[in-house]
Amino acid sequence: MEFSFVNNSRINGITLLNSKMGYFNFFSVHHFNITDITITAPGDSPNTDGIKFGFCSNINISKTHIGTGDDCIAILSGTTNMGISNCKLKDCELIPFKIRGKNKEEKNVNGLTVRDIVFNGTSDDIRIKTWESSASKILVSNFVYENIQMINVGNPIIIDQKYCPYPPCEKKGESHVQIQDLKLKNIYGTSTNKVAVNLQCSKSFPCKKVELIDINLEHKGVEAGPSTAVCENVDGSARGKMVPQHCLT
Template sequence: MSFIASAFKALCLSLLFVVAASRLTMRPKVFNVRRHGSKPDGKTDNANAFTSVWKRACTRISGSSKIYVPKGTFYLGGVEFVGPCKNPIEFVIDGTLLAPANPRDIKLDTWINFRYINNLSISGSGTLDGQGKHSWPLNDCHKNTNCPKLAMTMGFAFVNNSRIKDITSLNSKMGHFNFFSVHHFNITGITITAPGDSPNTDGIKMGSCSNIHISNTHIGTGDDCIAILSGTTNLDISNVECGPGHGISVGSLGKNKDEKDVKDLTVRDTVFNGTSDGIRIKTWESSASKILVSNFVYENIQMIDVGKPINIDQKYCPHPPCEHEQKGESHVQIQDIKLKNIYGTSKNKVAVNLQCSKSFPCKNVELIDINLKHNGLEDGPSTAVCENINGSIRGKMVPQHCLD
C-alpha cells in the first residue's frame, strides 16, 4: 500500500513539474531595449538599436517575443519594423519615444512603421512624441510645391490580427496613426493629442482596411479625429471622445480613379465636443470613380457646440478654386444611412446638412430621434438643409426635417 502511495506521489510531482515547465516555455522572451544598446538620454538616435532588437525578436523560432521599452526618453529617427515574423510579437512601451524636431531628419513617410506582420500587440503607458510644433508652419503644400514631406507618427501596412492599447500619441507632424490594408485590428484606450489649429494632424486614418474596432479612445487634434478612406469595410467605433478636431469623416471620396466602396460602418456612444463637424461624409464633385457608400449606422451621439453636427457634403472643395468645379456632380452613391438618437447643440443654425449629388441622389437615409438645438451667435432655432435625398423620419425631430 505504501508503495502505491509513493508511486502516486511521484506521479503527481512529475505532473506538476511538467505543468511548471510548460508555463515557463509559454512565457515570452523579453528583449529590453536598454540591454541591447539603447540610451534613454533624449538625444542618441536609437533607430539602429531598436531595429536590431526587432530582428532578434521577429526571427525567434520558439515561443512569443516581447520587446520592452522602459521609462525614459528614447530619441528615434525614422524606423521600420518589417515582418513576417516567426512568432507573435508584443511591443510594450512605458517610456517616451521622441521624434526629431526637424522634419527633414525623418527620411520616411512614417516615423515608426510596422509592415507585413501578423499577431502584433502594442501597449503600455508610454508616449509617442512627434515634436510637431516646428513642422506645422511648413504644412502648406496646397499653395507651396516645395513644401517638405512631413511624416505620420505611426503606421501599419499589411498588418493583421493585431491590436494597440493605452498608448498616447502627442503632437504628430502630420497624422498620428495611419492604417493601410490592415484587417482584424483592435484599437482601445489610446489618447491622441495635438492643438486644434495644427494642420493635417488626423488622429486615426485608414484606407483599404476591414474589421477594425476602435473603442474607449480620446482624440483631440487639428483635423479629422478619424478619417475613413476608400476600400474600408466593417468598421466599429464606440465610446470615443472627439474634440477638438473635424469629427469622424468618411472621405473625401471620389477624387481618384480606382477607389473602392466604403460600407458597414457603425459609430455609437460617442461624444463630439467643440469640433468643426461631427458626423461627416464628403465627396468631390465630378468624381473620377463611381463607388458606393452604404450601410452606415450612427447611434447615441452627443454633440457639444459642434459647428456642423450632421454633414453630408457632396460638393467638397477645401481650397477653391477647385479643378472639379463646373465639371458636374459627384458620382459617389450614398445609401442606407441610419442616424438615431443624435442630440446636443450646434454652433451653426444649419445643424443638419444633407447636400447630396444631383446625378446620384442619396437613398434610404433614416433620421430617428434627432434633437440638435442652435447654440451659436445667430438668432433663431436650428435648421436643416436637404438636396437630392430620399429618406424617412421617426420620433422627435429638431430641427424640423426637410425630407420629402
C-alpha cells in the same frame, strides 16, 4: 505610426502628443482592435489627422480620446466593417467617410457603426464628403450613427457632395458617389451653426434610404433663431423627436 498589411493584431494604452503631422496611418490592415488610445494636439494645428484608414476591414476602435486640429478619424477608399464606440472627440472632425471619388481606382466603402460618442467643440462631426465632378462611381452604404452627443459643435450632421477645395476638381459637375442606407438615431446636443442638419447630395446620384430617428440639436450660436435643416437630392424617412424639423421627402 504606420501599419501596412497587418492582420489579427491590436494596440492599446498608448498616448501620442503634439505630432507635426498625422498620428496613426493604416493601409490594408484587417481584424485590428484599437483601445484606450489618447491622441492630443492643439486645436489649431493643421494636418494632424488622428487615425486614418485605407483599404482596411474589420476594425474596432473603443475607449479612445482624440483631440487634434484636423480629422479625428478619417475613413478612405476600400474600407469595410468598422466599429467606433465609447470615444470622446474634441476640436477635430470625425470624418467617417472622406473618399472623394477623385481617382478611378477608388473602391466602395461599406459597413460603419458609430455608437456612444461625445463630440465637444468639434467643427464637423457626422460628415460625409465626396469630390465634385468625381472620376469614379463608388457606393457608400450601411452606415449607422447612434447615441451621439454634441456639445457646442459647428456642423453636427453634414453630407457634402460638392466638395471641391482645389484642382483637379472643377465646379462643373455632380459627384458620382452613391450614398445609401444611412441611419442616424438619438443624435442630441447643441450646434453653433444654425443649420444643424445639412444634407447636400448629388443630383446625378441622390442619397437613398436616409433614416432619421430622434434627432434633437438645438442652436446655441450667435445667429438668432432655432436650428434648421437643409436637404438637396435626398430620399428617406424620419420618426420620433425632430429638432430641427426634418426636410426629407
